[in-house]
Amino acid sequence: MKTLMISPYSKKRPNGKPCAKNYPWWKELMALLAREGIKTVQIGIAGEEPIGAHTCVMDLPLETIKKDLQLCDGWVSVDNFLPHLGASLGKRGVVIFGPSDPIVFGHPSNINVLKDRKYLRPLQFATWHEEEMVEERFARPEEILKIILDYLAEKTECLSNDTLETGS
Amino acid sequence: MVSIIIPTFNHLEDALKPCLKTVFKYTTFADTEVIIVANGCTDGTEAYIQSIIDNGYGKQVKLLSFPKPLGFAKAVNAGLKASKGDYIVFLNNDTELLPQEQNAWIDMLRKPFKEDPKMGVTGVIRHWEVGLEFIIFFCAMTSREVFKKVGLLDESFGIGAMEDVDFCTRARLLGYKFRQVPDDKSHYWPTKFPIIHRAESTVHHLDIGREGWEAHFKGNQDKLAEKYSELMNTVTATISTKDRYFTTLPLAIFAIANQTHKVDKLIIFDDGEHKDIREIPLYKNLIGLIEKKGIQWAVVWGERKGQVANHQKALELAKTEWIWRLDDDNAPEPDCLEKLLKVADKKTGAVGGLVPFSTMSTNPVKIASNKIEDIYLGLNKQWFRHEGVSEVDHLYSTFIFRKRAGQHGYCKELSKVGHREETIFTYEMKRAGWKLLLNPEAVTWHFREATGGIRSETDHGFWDFDEKVFRWKMDKEWMIKPTPVKLIVLNNGLGDHITFHEILPEIREKFKGNKMIISCCYTDIFKNDKDVELISIGEAQAMTNIEQFNIYKWMWDRNWNKSIIEAYRGMYL
Numbered sequence: 001m002k003t004l005m006i007s008p009y010s011k012k013r014p015n016g017k018p019c020a021k022n023y024p025w026w027k028e029l030m031a032l033l034a035r036e037g038i039k040t041v042q043i044g045i046a047g048e049e050p051i052g053a054h055t056c057v058m059d060l061p062l063e064t065i066k067k068d069l070q071l072c073d074g075w076v077s078v079d080n081f082l083p084h085l086g087a088s089l090g091k092r093g094v095v096i097f098g099p100s101d102p103i104v105f106g107h108p109s110n111i112n113v114l115k116d117r118k119y120l121r122p123l124q125f126a127t128w129h130e131e132e133m134v135e136e137r138f139a140r141p142e143e144i145l146k147i148i149l150d151y152l153a154e155k156t157e158c159l160s161n162d163t164l165e166t167g168s
Numbered sequence: 169m170v171s172i173i174i175p176t177f178n179h180l181e182d183a184l185k186p187c188l189k190t191v192f193k194y195t196t197f198a199d200t201e202v203i204i205v206a207n208g209c210t211d212g213t214e215a216y217i218q219s220i221i222d223n224g225y226g227k228q229v230k231l232l233s234f235p236k237p238l239g240f241a242k243a244v245n246a247g248l249k250a251s252k253g254d255y256i257v258f259l260n261n262d263t264e265l266l267p268q269e270q271n272a273w274i275d276m277l278r279k280p281f282k283e284d285p286k287m288g289v290t291g292v293i294r295h296w297e298v299g300l301e302f303i304i305f306f307c308a309m310t311s312r313e314v315f316k317k318v319g320l321l322d323e324s325f326g327i328g329a330m331e332d333v334d335f336c337t338r339a340r341l342l343g344y345k346f347r348q349v350p351d352d353k354s355h356y357w358p359t360k361f362p363i364i365h366r367a368e369s370t371v372h373h374l375d376i377g378r379e380g381w382e383a384h385f386k387g388n389q390d391k392l393a394e395k396y397s398e399l400m401n402t403v404t405a406t407i408s409t410k411d412r413y414f415t416t417l418p419l420a421i422f423a424i425a426n427q428t429h430k431v432d433k434l435i436i437f438d439d440g441e442h443k444d445i446r447e448i449p450l451y452k453n454l455i456g457l458i459e460k461k462g463i464q465w466a467v468v469w470g471e472r473k474g475q476v477a478n479h480q481k482a483l484e485l486a487k488t489e490w491i492w493r494l495d496d497d498n499a500p501e502p503d504c505l506e507k508l509l510k511v512a513d514k515k516t517g518a519v520g521g522l523v524p525f526s527t528m529s530t531n532p533v534k535i536a537s538n539k540i541e542d543i544y545l546g547l548n549k550q551w552f553r554h555e556g557v558s559e560v561d562h563l564y565s566t567f568i569f570r571k572r573a574g575q576h577g578y579c580k581e582l583s584k585v586g587h588r589e590e591t592i593f594t595y596e597m598k599r600a601g602w603k604l605l606l607n608p609e610a611v612t613w614h615f616r617e618a619t620g621g622i623r624s625e626t627d628h629g630f631w632d633f634d635e636k637v638f639r640w641k642m643d644k645e646w647m648i649k650p651t652p653v654k655l656i657v658l659n660n661g662l663g664d665h666i667t668f669h670e671i672l673p674e675i676r677e678k679f680k681g682n683k684m685i686i687s688c689c690y691t692d693i694f695k696n697d698k699d700v701e702l703i704s705i706g707e708a709q710a711m712t713n714i715e716q717f718n719i720y721k722w723m724w725d726r727n728w729n730k731s732i733i734e735a736y737r738g739m740y741l
Contacts, residue, residue, distance in 0.1 A: 063692070080661075084662075084663040084664075084666035104729065104731055105731075106731075125721070125723045125724035
């Protein structure tokens with residue numbers, strides 16, 4: 001059984017609404033991964049909502065995350081700290097982008113998944129407090145699942161623009 | 169009877185003869201004697217005096233002759249011992265009385281003794297030396313009664329200087345008073361007393377040369393300071409202000425008035441509108457308070473030449489041992505002055521305390537330093553809480569200093585904003601051998617007021633100019649190489665920290681030799697980077713405007729379309 005470290009951005013904003021960077025279909029994706037026999041471990045910070053992973057651990061020290069990351073078969077994240085950590089440790093993973101631009105915030109060593117550049121928010125460097133979650137900015141869970149399975153099978157190569165656009 | 173004692177060491181023609189001529193002319197000798205103490209004279213002084221005696225003045229004139237120079241105190245003491253008068257006048261040989269009613273000068277000197285049984289010394293100039301008030305003995309009177317209780321002049325002061333301060337201080341400690349005559353208002357020339365004093369040191373044996381004399385003078389000052397160290401905590405508080413009549417200035421004055429160690433005098437240098445504060449109701453109350461506390465006060469309408477000129481003027485006007493300089497947005501806690509004074513010893517030139525901004529964190533900052541080479545670190549120890557008195561290289565904003573230690577004056581090359589003026593002033597003190605101390609228990613709050621202030625100039629050229637002056641001094645005069653600092657601020661997310669960390673080796677290489685300081689939110693990222701000094705975001709805010717390190721703003725301003733790691737390279741490399 002393969003194990004994936006999952007890093008969402010599931011803490012609600014102060015106004016109670018979801019963060020625009022978070023993937024809207026984590027629960028569906030976790031269910032699909034479970035069906036494939038893949039174990040998932042959600043990491044995050046206190047206040048984040050569970051997304052249906054097999055295990056959920058919060059507020060791990062950075063050193064622990066680094067060690068666990070090396071022990072996992074892979075990792076899946078949105079645009080948060082984990083893609084940077086994975087890149088710095090040389091551990092490739094899958095990053096689900098939506099409104100933020102992987103050219104700026106992504107690392108070429110990761111598999112950066114973007115539905116379409118037309119969904120990028122216009123002001124890339126503005127804060128996220130006021131940004132609304134728009135589901136259609138993200139690729140569907142079935143597409144993400146396929147990318148993850150290829151990734152785990154080591155079939156996915158980084159594309160020339162470092163971004164895997166699903167176009168769905 | 170009055171005894172006039174004139175010590176003399178040569179200078180018969182240019183000093184003693186003109187002096188005696190006027191003494192004889194304007195003094196009634198019915199009840200007066202003149203005692204000439206000739207010591208080490210080789211110019212015929214004794215023969216001249218003897219000829220006066222031989223010409224019928226044997227009752228009025230006495231000659232005490234000593235073959236070798238005695239020094240001022242010893243010579244005067246010889247005269248004192250030989251005197252018979254109920255009143256004793258000390259008169260230097262380089263004085264001349266001016267035209268006056270017969271005996272007017274003696275009457276002026278003697279009058280206060282008749283009026284006040286506690287009168288100890290009268291004279292022409294009341295002055296201060298090392299914070300001690302005294303009458304200068306070039307022309308002064310005491311009474312036999314006082315002299316009997318106070319004793320002779322202290323001969324350990326050698327050839328001269330400070331023995332008059334010492335005598336007056338001893339008299340004061342016995343409850344005697346001093347008075348300048350004929351009026352006690354002006355401490356400076358021109359006096360209304362009918363005399364001129366050439367002050368050419370003709371009573372001293374001056375084979376030691378000018379430098380030797382200066383060293384001797386300073387040595388006697390130190391001796392005096394040591395002898396009366398208990399009495400020397402006299403303080404003049406000075407505030408330099410501009411247009412803060414109704415904001416922070418009243419707070420500063422109120423805080424000064426309420427010190428547990430009373431200040432002796434408050435001088436306010438007003439570089440603003442020159443309002444007559446006596447007419448302002450708020451200040452009427454404040455002045456009433458100050459006066460009830462027994463604090464003398466004065467307002468000096470400045471010439472609007474700025475900070476440096478005002479502080480220099482304060483240095484000249486203050487007569488106390490200590491000067492407490494404050495800005496018009498400083499509010500010392502009630503025990504601040506007491507705590508500043510408490511830690512000073514005789515080698516201490518200045519003492520500063522904490523000067524935290526009331527709106528900013530005062531949490532301890534371990535790398536804050538007041539070493540002169542760390543000046544560009546921009547983190548002053550006086551801003552942050554810490555424990556223990558420490559010796560420092562320079563002080564900032566408000567501190568007490570000995571008038572003697574500040575005799576080099578303020579840096580006149582600086583512009584009117586006086587950027588770095590206190591750093592230069594205090595570091596020069598240190599260079600002169602004085603100790604500078606920082607007592608963090610003494611707290612003065614710094615209220616940041618947006619309007620007014622002595623440095624309220626909008627032209628940044630003043631600051632740039634002053635910085636150049638400061639750099640020049642460091643480089644050419646002090647030979648100090650400032651520690652170069654590379655500051656990095658990461659006021660952002662964990663991912664940004666991790667990304668930045670990727671380029672740290674490149675920064676390290678480019679800025680080899682710099683002290684690298686990283687202000688960040690996630691210190692774990694840098695825990696293996698032993699060469700890096702980690703500080704909080706608040707500490708960086710104390711050093712500089714950290715908005716310049718906002719990588720998102722940096723990218724926004726440039727319509728950035730490359731990776732964030734490239735943005736970090738653009739910002740820091």
